[in-house]
Amino acid sequence: MEVGKSLIYYREIVNSLPKKIKILVAKPGLDAHDRGVHVLIRVFRDVGMEVIYSGILASVDQIVQTAIDEDVDIIALSSMNGAHMVHFPAVIEKLKSKGATDILVIGGGIIPEEDKPKLEAIGVTGNFNPGTPLEVIIRHIIERFVKEKLKLKDFNF
Amino acid sequence: MLIREYKLFKEFPKGYWKIKLKEIYEKRERISKLYNEEEIKRIKNEEEKWRKEIYEPWIKKSSERKSKFETASGIELKPVYTPYDVKHIDYLEDLNFPGCFPFTRGVYPSMYRGKLWTIRQFSGFGTPEDTNKRLKFLLEHGETGLSIAFDMPTLYGYDCDSPIAFGEVGKMGVSISTLKDMEILFKDIPLDQITTSMTINAPAVVIFAMYLALAEKQGIPFDKLGGTIQNDILKEYIAQKEWAYPPEVHLRIIRDIMEFCTKHVPKWNYISVSGYHIREAGANAIQELAFTLMDGFTYVELGISAGLDPNEFAQRISFFFNSTMDFFEEIAKFRAARRIWSKVLKERYGVTNPRALLLRFHTQTSGVSLTWQQPLNNIIRTTIEALAAVLGGTQSLHTNAYDEALCLPTEEAALVAVRTQQIIAYETNVDAVIDPLAGSYYVEWLTDRLEEEAYKYFDKIEELGGMVEAIKKGYPQREIIENSYKQALKVENKELIIVGVNEFINKEEKVMKIFRTDPNVEEIQKQRIEEVKRSRDNKKVKEALEEVRRAFLDPSINIVYPILKAVKAYATLQEIMDIGREIYGGWKEPDLL
Known part of the structure; x- marks a missing residue:
């Protein structure tokens, strides 16, 4: 992957897309470590995405309902307290039961390497640890959005 | 009378901080x-x-x-x-000798020559049995004080069998729902021979009551108990975000704990005013210093407003700071904190008892500074941060384990963390001379400068109506968010280099062996609470909870007594906490973004 691009570069990319990326940043469960999501929310906005935040202590039901009501493209889940293997799959299950499987789910937090393939297998991608360059996270969102929501095959950036 | 109509704080004169700032600037000219x-x-x-x-x-x-x-x-x-x-710094007035006002050089006359700092490693996970085993392991290897980490449900005041606790039981700390759990947690640990620090805030009164009940069972009188409950709710609203009720409800409980401890548990530190979480949430050193001390002053005003004597109760307010990578700024921060605290307590709150002017503090090295990339580098980071804390005159210290960016520490990593402190304590000779960086032009200048910056924040917070009002307006929270955002951009743009993260990156990261808690913890704990509920005298519990309810409704009753009675009857943490939730509701933070 090409790295080293500035946030301004990504803003141009995002703004050039035919549809604005709408993302719900959510913190499921009893987890108040919100430093990272606060930074990400601002950075996502900086690059031109529309961002909704669940606030801390959101339940899985609340997160999925908000995502559906607000018609978001992506849910970005953050878990810093080791409960990702409980809450992330629960969000996926709930989306399925609500027939909202078109909503993409990405994850981040203190996620051990060995859990990542398990999360990928159910559709939670990214699973970024703290200290991941912001650029890597933004690229991942754009890539999934372009491929899976816009269904564009040859979009290089 | 409900707490909403109850006046917790009396009026204190305004404009003090402006006067102090003016004094600082005038002094600089001399x-x-x-x-x-x-x-x-x-x-x-x-x-x-x-x-x-x-x-x-x-x-x-x-x-x-x-x-x-x-x-x-x-x-x-x-x-x-x-x-x-x-040139303006006056030795006797601004620095003086260790153990002498304004305590810039340390709170005790002989500092580490007399007693080394306490090695106090924050630990807790899984069942109380699991944590009991880890505590004993740490004690065997030279830890000198206990520090308990509770799991998320406990921190929010929920029982392990609550639906909201699902998936979180025992994950980030030990699960405690009843006195029974507490008995197991401290099995074979005599509470009169060790001091225990408990990182507990919103439900602090319940967990503290359990500790007291346990002491009673061990036959230890309350006045022989030493230790700390964090019990600092203001920084919860600012940074850690583990509250149960609106601020006034928690502050009233804190007031009751202050009163109770002053009377019955005189050696207990009933508040540990914490900058640690403020810093970890994204604050810089100035913000950590200023918000923490302002929280401290607010608790002093709470106590004075309740009619307590600060000469007594201020002795048992302790502090908890972060130590992170800007070595000299951290040292200056610790020195400035001591000086500001003692000066303000003396001048503004009229404290005359020297023991009540001491800012005693625990330090933890920064978790945020650790990286999952090249995790062994974290040992070096922790060592530097720990050394800054020691040179800054800390009373106790937690050093993080190198694997903590990935998981709770393995036994191996936990041991390296203890050894780090022992190497500093026994091999470097830094214990011999007190406050050795005093007199460094840079360190003294920076200490003075941090003091000024803190006063600027105090003044700003007073203008917003004091800390409680500032929190309700989201002011300190937003300051922290702004700072962490700026810092994240600096890292992204490589204006700030983090080794292994944005520079000096290894192509391949070795996958580390990580620590996992027993997946059966939730089930074990659920069975235990069920057993407790079955075997206890439920009539007695009901009566005790009624008394707790009356105290929640009437702020003139000290709530610690009925809660102590309830935990002794094996009422659960959540049964007690829910009463407050029913009456007062929870708390929704102001919109911050």
């Missing part, structure tokens, strides 16, 4: 008795000459690596400091 005026002028002239004739031509030839050097909190730094920068 030359202290230490220095000869002519010589100071000569130094200033020589510095200017050096700058023009030697330094600037030099950096013109070989330019400096950055256009601007600054501390981590953004204070711009000169290349060198001289007596001129500290």
Whole structure:
């Protein structure tokens, strides 16, 4: 992957897309470590995405309902307290039961390497640890959005 | 009368911080008795000459690596400091001797020559049995005080069998729902021979009551108990975000704990005013210093408003700071904290008892500074941070384990963390001379500067109506978010280098062995609470909870007594906490973004 691009570069990319990326940043469960999501929310906005935040202590039901009501493209889940293997799959299950499987789910937090393939297998991608360059996270969102929501095959950036 | 109509705080005169700031600026114009005026002028002239004739031509030839050097909190730094920068500092007035007002050089006369800092490693996970085993492991390897980490449901005041606790039981700390769990947690640990620190805030009163009940069972009188409950709700709203009720409800409970401890548990630190979480949430050193001390002053005002004597109750307010990577700024922060606290307590709150002027503090090295990339580097980071805490005169210290960016510490990593402290304590000779960085032009200048910056924040917070109002308006929260955002961009743009993260990256990261809690914890704990509920005298529990309800409804009753009675009857944590939730509701933070 090409790295080293500035946030301004990504803003141009995002703004050039035919549809604005709408993302719900959510913190499921009893987890108040919100430093990272606060930074990400601002950075996502900086690059031109529309961002909704669940606030801390959101339940899985609340997160999925908000995502559906607000018609978001992506849910970005953050878990810093080791409960990702409980809450992330629960969000996926709930989306399925609500027939909202078109909503993409990405994850981040203190996620051990060995859990990542398990999360990928159910559709939670990214699973970024703290200290991941912001650029890597933004690229991942754009890539999934372009491929899976816009269904564009040859979009290089 | 409900707490909403109850006046917790009396009025304190406004404008104090503005006066102090004016004093600081006026003092800067003066030359202290230490220095000869002519010589100071000569130094200033020589510095200017050096700058023009030697330094600037030099950096013109070989330019400096950055256009601007600054501390981590953004204070711009000169290349060198001289007596001129500290010319206004008066030795006896501003520094004095260890154990003497204003305690800049340390709170005790002999510091580490007498007693080393306490090695106090924050630990807790899984069932109380699991944690009991880890505590004993740490004690066997030279830990000298206990520090308990509770799991998320406990921290929010929910039982392990609550639906909201699903998936979180025992994950980030030990699960405690009833006195039964507490009995197991401290099995074979005599509470009169060790001090215990408990990181518990929203439900602090319940967990503390369980500890007291356990002491009673071990036959230990309350006045022999030493230890700390964090019990600092203001920083929960600011940073850690683990509250149960609106601020006034928690503050009223804190007031009751202060009163109770002053009477019955005189050696207990009933509040540990914490900057640690404020810093971890994204604050810089100035913000950590200012918000923490302002929280502390608010608790002092709470106690005075309740009719308590600060000469007594202020003795048992302790502090908890972060130590992170800007070595000198951290040391200056610790020194400034002691000086500000004692000066303000003496001047503004009329404290005369020297013991009540001491800012005693615990330090933890920064979790945020650790990286999952190249995790062994974390040992070095922790060592530097720990050394700063020791040179800053800490009373106790937690060193993080190198694997903590990935998981709770393995036994191996936990041991390296303890050994780090022991190496500093026994091999470096830093214990011999007290406050060895005093007199460094840079450190003294920076200590003075941090003091000024803190006063600016105090003044701003007073203008917002005090800390409680500032929190309701989201002011400190937003300041922290802003700072962490700026810092994240600096890392992204490589203005700030983090080794292994944005520079000096290894292509391949070795996958580390990580620590996992037993997946059966939730089930074990659920079975235990069920058993407790079955075997206890439920009539007695119901009566005790009724008394707790009456106290929640009437702020003139001290709530600690009925809660103590309830936990002794094996009422659960959540049964007690829910009463407050039913009456007062929870708390929704202001919109911050």
